[in-house]
Amino acid sequence: MKTNHKKLLPYRHSLAGALLAAREAVMVPIRPMLAGAGVTEQQWRVLRVLDDAGPTDLKTLAESALLFGPSVTRILKDLVERGLVVRQPNPHDGRGAIVSLSTTGRALIEETAAHTIQQLNIYSRKFGDKRLKNLISELQALIAAIE
Amino acid sequence: MKTNHKKLLPYRHSLAGALLAAREAVMVPIRPMLAGAGVTEQQWRVLRVLDDAGPTDLKTLAESALLFGPSVTRILKDLVERGLVVRQPNPHDGRGAIVSLSTTGRALIEETAAHTIQQLNIYSRKFGDKRLKNLISELQALIAAIE
DNA sequence: ATCATATACTTAACATGTTAAATTATAAAG
DNA sequence: CTTTATAATTTAACATGTTAAGTATATGAT
Numbered sequence: 001m002k003t004n005h006k007k008l009l010p011y012r013h014s015l016a017g018a019l020l021a022a023r024e025a026v027m028v029p030i031r032p033m034l035a036g037a038g039v040t041e042q043q044w045r046v047l048r049v050l051d052d053a054g055p056t057d058l059k060t061l062a063e064s065a066l067l068f069g070p071s072v073t074r075i076l077k078d079l080v081e082r083g084l085v086v087r088q089p090n091p092h093d094g095r096g097a098i099v100s101l102s103t104t105g106r107a108l109i110e111e112t113a114a115h116t117i118q119q120l121n122i123y124s125r126k127f128g129d130k131r132l133k134n135l136i137s138e139l140q141a142l143i144a145a146i147e
Numbered sequence: 148m149k150t151n152h153k154k155l156l157p158y159r160h161s162l163a164g165a166l167l168a169a170r171e172a173v174m175v176p177i178r179p180m181l182a183g184a185g186v187t188e189q190q191w192r193v194l195r196v197l198d199d200a201g202p203t204d205l206k207t208l209a210e211s212a213l214l215f216g217p218s219v220t221r222i223l224k225d226l227v228e229r230g231l232v233v234r235q236p237n238p239h240d241g242r243g244a245i246v247s248l249s250t251t252g253r254a255l256i257e258e259t260a261a262h263t264i265q266q267l268n269i270y271s272r273k274f275g276d277k278r279l280k281n282l283i284s285e286l287q288a289l290i291a292a293i294e
Numbered sequence: 295a296t297c298a299t300a301t302a303c304t305t306a307a308c309a310t311g312t313t314a315a316a317t318t319a320t321a322a323a324g
Numbered sequence: 325c326t327t328t329a330t331a332a333t334t335t336a337a338c339a340t341g342t343t344a345a346g347t348a349t350a351t352g353a354t
Binding site for chain 2: 339348
């Protein structure tokens with residue numbers, strides 16, 4: 001039943017497949033560390049984006065963290081309850097809210113950052129630092145080209 | 148609240164972030180087509196892998212399609228009910244099963260393949276054919292280097 | 295043959311993803 | 325000032341992801 005009726009590449013060699021497989025390979029060593037810090041991958045993305053950008057409205061946060069609105073609602077409810085994120089009304093828009101990292105939240109990011117940077121260094125050593133930077137750059141260029 | 152306390156890159160410039168964002172950008176135009184064909188992204192991965200590899204046991208299928216075992220169980224139940232996949236006992240192992248594409252399932256893959264190939268061609272035109280092939284090749288090299 | 299262990303799933307339980315509809319508030323037009 | 329339309333979230337409903345426990349079969353050692 002081999003594929004000889006068309007030009008479709010084997011899934012792992014396709015663009016979508018290679019991107020998914022690469023992401024999976026990259027995340028495998030990182031996930032245990034996040035679990036140890038008590039955050040899921042999605043919660044960590046929210047915290048990271050808030051650390052990057054400071055106080056942010058929810059829509060921007062969702063886009064930046066590559067999450068859907070309802071997921072952000074649910075994740076923030078949890079992070080606020082745990083005191084990692086602070087939520088305030090948006091002074092310029094009565095409908096929306098603004099969230100930012102608490103001191104505890106920032107501390108969590110700083111702790112995990114040490115680990116992720118270390119992991120990145122391992123990847124750099126195995127794959128080549130310049131090569132890795134170029135790969136990231138190409139990924140961003142692809143995104144820009146598609147949009 | 149800018150990030151100046153450590154060397155963590157902004158999320159979109161990080162390896163994990165760039166991979167996730169790139170995958171998302173690539174899939175956005177493809178998802179509506181899959182929805183039109185009546186399959187989810189994960190179901191489509193299962194069908195694609197079966198088209199690549201022919202009759203396959205469930206564990207291999209899960210690994211190839213980047214899915215967990217329980218997801219494969221659930222997805223196959225649906226695909227078999229809809230007549231896209233055929234399930235047979237494994238003659239060499241009484242515990243397991245072997246699944247393969249039905250004629251209908253193969254027809255679905257062939258139809259959608261035309262669309263995905265067309266989309267790939269658009270990406271090639273926008274990003275460069277050689278450049279795109281090289282990107283995929285680098286992704287695979289990264290996976291190999293990490294493991 | 296029997297016991298212990300490992301393997302291939304399946305089931306169950308809960309978190310998250312995803313879409314659509316509901317809610318509340320701003321904004322624009324008349 | 326109302327009416328209408330648009331925007332920011334939340335709620336609800338269901339699919340899928342994810343982990344852990346359960347079931348049945350195979351494998352290996354005594």
